[in-house]
Amino acid sequence: MSKTLFYIILGIITVIAPFAFPAFQTQLATLWLMIIVAQSWDMTGGQMGYNSLGNIFFYGTGMYVAAVVTIGLVYPVGEYTGAAGGGIYTFTPDEYFLGMALSIPAAGIFCALCAFIIGYVTFGLRGPYFAIGTLGVAIAGGEMVSNWDWIGGGQGISMPSYPYNFDQFKTVIYFLYAILGIALFFFCRWLYQTRFGAAINAIRDDEGKAEAMGIHTMRYKLIAWAISAFFVGAAGAISAFQLIHFEPLETAYQTINLGIFMVVCVLLGGKGTLWGPVIGAVMFHVFKELTWNYFLGWQWVALGALIVVVVVFFQDGLMGYLKYKRPEWFGIAVDTKEAKV
Amino acid sequence: MDQILFNLGLLAEYPVVNLKIIIDGVMIGALFALAAYGLALVWGVMNVKNLAQGDFVIAGGYVAWWGAQQGMHPLLGVPAAFILMWGLGWVVYKLLITRVIERDLFTSLLATFGLAIMMAQIMNLMFGSDTQSINLGYETLYFADGLIDVPIAKLIGVCMAAGLAAGVITFMKYSRMGQAIRATAQDSRAARVMGIDTEKVYAFTFSLNSAICGAAGAIIVMVWVIQPFYGITYSVRAFVIVTAAGLGNLPGVITAGLGIGAAEQYGSHIFGIGYQQAIAVILLLLVLVWRLSQQRKNRQVLK
Amino acid sequence: MELRKLALSVTATAALALSASAAQAASHACEELHLGAAISLTGKYATNGIHAQNGYDYAIKKIDEAGGVKVDGKCYNFKVTYYDDESKGDRGATLAERLINQDGVQYMLGPYSSGLTKAIAPVTEKYGIPMVEAEGASRSLFNKGYKYLFAVLSTSEQYLASAITLAAEQATKNGGSPSDVKVAIAVENDPFSLDIRAGVLEDAKKLGMKVVIDEKLPRDLSDMTAILTKVKLVKPDVLIVSGHSKGAATAVRQIGEQKISVPMVAITHCEAADVTGNFGDFAESILCSTQWAETLTYEDPIFGTAANYETEFKATYPEYAEKKVPYQTAQASAAVYVFKDAFERAGTLDKDAVRDAIAATDLKTFYGDIRFSEAGNNVAKPMVLRQIQGGEYNVVAPSAFASHELVWPRN
16 A cells, blocks of 8 residues: 555656756656666666666667658658758658657667567677677667768758747656656566566576576567667657757767666666666766766766776665665565574 | 779779788787787786776876876887886776676676776866877888888887787796786686785786786877777777687787788778778677677587 | 764855855956856867867956946846766757756857757757857758857858869869869768868869769777878879868878878868977978968957957967967857847847847957858858968968968978
8 A cells, every 4th residue: 555655656746846847857857768778778687687788779779760750751861861951841740749659669669679680699698798799789880870871970860849839848758758767667567577577587597597497598588678678769769859969979879878877877776676777867867967067077087986886886786785784675584583693 | 882892993903002901900900909918818817807998098198198298208108108007007906906806797897987987087187188199200111102101100119019018928928927827817716725816916917907008008199199088999999809819818819909900991991981990899799799609509608 | 963063164164255255256346147058078079179168268258358248337247157068969958958947047158069059059949048159060050940049150061162162273273174173081970070071072063073082080080091091092182181170180190191192181170189289291281271360350349359369368378379279269259259249239138139139240350250141150251271381370262361372282
């Protein structure tokens, strides 16, 4: 009962927040983005033990799929991106919203397919090789896109802008992220209790034994990564609408920014827990915004130091710490007698 | 597509250009190989994957550059960078690396990533974000109607790199410390049992790695340009090379380094220089896939 | 308890210090007028971002000294809130929003580079915040119908187009025709440089020239031997390179080392990369496009002549003593000057009135004449092309401004 109440209160906060703090709407939207990418990273990283550094590939790909679908519905994409100098392309509100409605799921599905294909190759890699291999995929993806003139190459690509009022636009973006984030959270909550969740946990704990027990490890790994890619891709698509103009290397395939931040969020909050990524994303986002405001010039040093300290000293994150200090909160029975000895 | 054919046509029309591309590739490859050798050492001995490798290179470059600004002879920058970066490596080891050695694989990757962004930003604050280089003012040698040019500065750089590599190899092979390092790499527990102070070995190895990178950076600043945020380029190359060559395989690291240098030059000649980074990364992926397919035959995975 | 006391006393001291500084500001008599800017202090554009920031700060200081901005009988001093956009578009857009929403900024100065301006302009436009920018030259900024975006600089397709015209003139002079000219282009893969490429391609096509090499430089450029080898084989008549400061540095150095003997080499960002200071003879007879030159005869009451701007700026920022003051700095100062002028003409702080005043700008400055087109770009000022002759930057084109003859072919 109290849990339901807790979720209801959180839900109310989610709905009220953008109206209570209108000036912070974009930061709140970005917070949801961080939560989504962190939560979906944790699906493979925390629950399955495959530490990918390449999930940003799906974010960037999602952005570009969104752009291509939205623009392609109305104009030939090559002509649109080729018109660097002249040519004015306008979108009616109907075209804009149709593009939005189609392109967000399309981006998710396309990224899930990509995950199947890439995963088929990369899941043969373990440990650091998997991390490096996926990082390689992300870097290569960005480089290829930046050389592909059809979708704008290094010029980047411009989305149509929102047809109505700008404040309304920000609210729409916020709620798109929030809905996706809440859907992801409850999906994960359900998923980790099913047989599927148990299977990917088994893969994390000992892949060889899991396979010996008759679990088709490859199948589970691919499906888990595809689900994670779906959500990252859809979040990327929303970002594309939010940012309006974006370019491949610094924004879409931003390997050393968001690509690593999502991992740090998860570590900060606690790997392999449901709430860890959410809490980690909030902590990270607040820290980041504060340092960017008050440590101008030094913000990256502060961030690097945070990463080092978290990774070295608090690798289990906040949730791990709590689990250690207050195991009863997690339903772990502690034999106090033994603990005294 | 036309452009690729045109570029291939150029290669066929002027065969001597192939030689030029290989020379250029080997020159840059030699420096990649140095950074990669350090990475292979650290990876092999203490199982730390150092993503800050490239930033050590750039830091060494700045040491040499700063020295040259103060009126030091640029060639002295190489030993100066070696020594100073040795010290920095030792400090980094004591503060950070010693705490990640026994931890899982991912820890060292992320921790050194954090280190990398800190280093890049501190260098940016100290030296500014301009691209910097040292102009040695030496002549350039020309062969084959000027089609092949070898700046003497580059030649000196490559010779220094080779000398450094030879020195390190001899040291590893014959000195007491070198033997201890190799023993620790093979089996650290056994080495400890045999009375080797592995903590000291680790500290020494990491400092040596940092010093090698620093010297490589000092050479790079004489021949190419450096910038605080260029570290990642060298880190990526070092990882490609070590992944391709495997750990503890020194001739392999050198061959792979030179090979990747040449492959990149060829690639950027044929596909265009815009693909340089992409080529390095795609090579990495190809190597991984190839090694995987080797292992799949035995139902094994790359760990 | 002790701790709390300590904390209290610290706050008290801080409050005292704050009120003291506030008192000091008040004694200055002028009120603060808030501007905002996201500028690249880190990342790939940091060099030029800092040049621009120095330009803003210098102009603000000069305007203060000249008695501030007088709006409706009151006197104001500009104060800029800066954020670091890390040379990333998404960051820039977020920061622009933060400046407007959280810091309450009503007027913006531009970021560095076309890419960043492209990312920020939709935000300022939606909020109706006038932005005078000095560093975003891409044409694609001015075909979106933006009403609140004003650029004091010439658009980027003009940067090196005059080099193509010069090459055509030389070809005719030597008894050939422009259509014999072979052009090689190597530009960075970013909006600004791609726009330069577009301008060059357009002009080359008009004159029937042949483009033999057309390549893009990677963002972490440190070696362009692959392109230069090709240049050696194909022997073009003009080589165009654009890649901000690092592109200029790498190109000049390696062109020298590889003894590339192209009759005409034209690049951007020579001054920002200080090619004469860093590479000496290698930079000889290279053509550099520039938005502004200190040798031009522009003048205004705040900064004096262009030459005067150069000397006084160097006195204020000694780190520039050994090199040219880059035009990135000059145009940043000009942008602040446009704001001052517009505020004074508008006579109010209402942002729409100020916007209209900016649109009606017709100003003579040390940086050149400033008059905005409907689209917001400055149409009153030409680009100039300078050639490095004996270590000096001498204006060679367009002919109305040329102080020296073009040296052709180079070496």
